[in-house]
Amino acid sequence: MTRSRPEPVQVIKQRRDMALATLANGIPYSQFLGIRFDRRGDELTALLPFDEQLIGNPFLPALHGGVTSAFLEITAIIELSWSMLWEDMENGKLDPGKLDAEHLPRLPKTIDFTVDYLRSGLPRDAYARARVNRSGRRYASVHVEAWQDNRARLFAQATGHFLIPSRDTGG
């Protein structure tokens, strides 16, 4: 059995990081909120650094419910897109070198999104991870969890359904 020599780790890393950056930085609203993504292999963690403009209740103070909801939804969309991008990158269907803002796969469209606010968001950094529970040809169901200081103490979770863009026509 012949096996081609694996690529140097830095080359693979750089290619994956570039693909993720192109995807994540492509959403203006995500940039507006200051959301970033951290990658370990194919696992993503979304980061929302605290900012005064994210406050919804100045008396507590607490993060705006809409910020929490947007953070979770963007995390779900990026995770879902990333999982599809990853698959295409790994099996060679997609050349990440040719990936730029104009040549990104179309983003999934949110059908519905349900947010469960478990406790108020504190005025500090927040983190989120999404899990694609089901991804078919057309629809996907994604669950997201968000926490702050303590991974086990979620401050919000959400489930959303998404329409997957047709992949053969995606530019």
Added chain:
Amino acid sequence: MSDPNPAQRFIEAIPHAKALGMRLESIGNGKAVMSMAYDERFIGDPATGVISGGAVSALMDTCCGAAVLAHPESGPTATLDLRIEYMRAARPGQRIFARAECFHATRTVAFVRAVAHDESSHAEDGLPVASATGAFTLDSGKKKPKTEAGR
């Protein structure tokens, strides 16, 4: 629009509502209408220029909160649960309007529904961009009647 009531002052004091340029159009009797201008910074899909679902949900969440505050005998509130259905893409360039109604409130929970329109559907009362239903915490200030000793 009714007189400058606590709800309106409260909305103007919300940093994130201010950051998104939200405007309170009308409020009173458990109902609120708020709007937000189209802004390229709020785009969710760069391929279409359509505003992010997250920005629409932030407007709807705020508007639902305002409707709860506008409910008679309401107090401080927070979102417990919010479900949003996105029916269609908002037309790029158009202002988004949210209309929320607190249709029932108990001493502890307020139930709200809302719709979001772009300028066209808002004017024609056409198909909304999105609809939402939510449950909010409510502190009406009224205590549960003490019927049991020690409770």
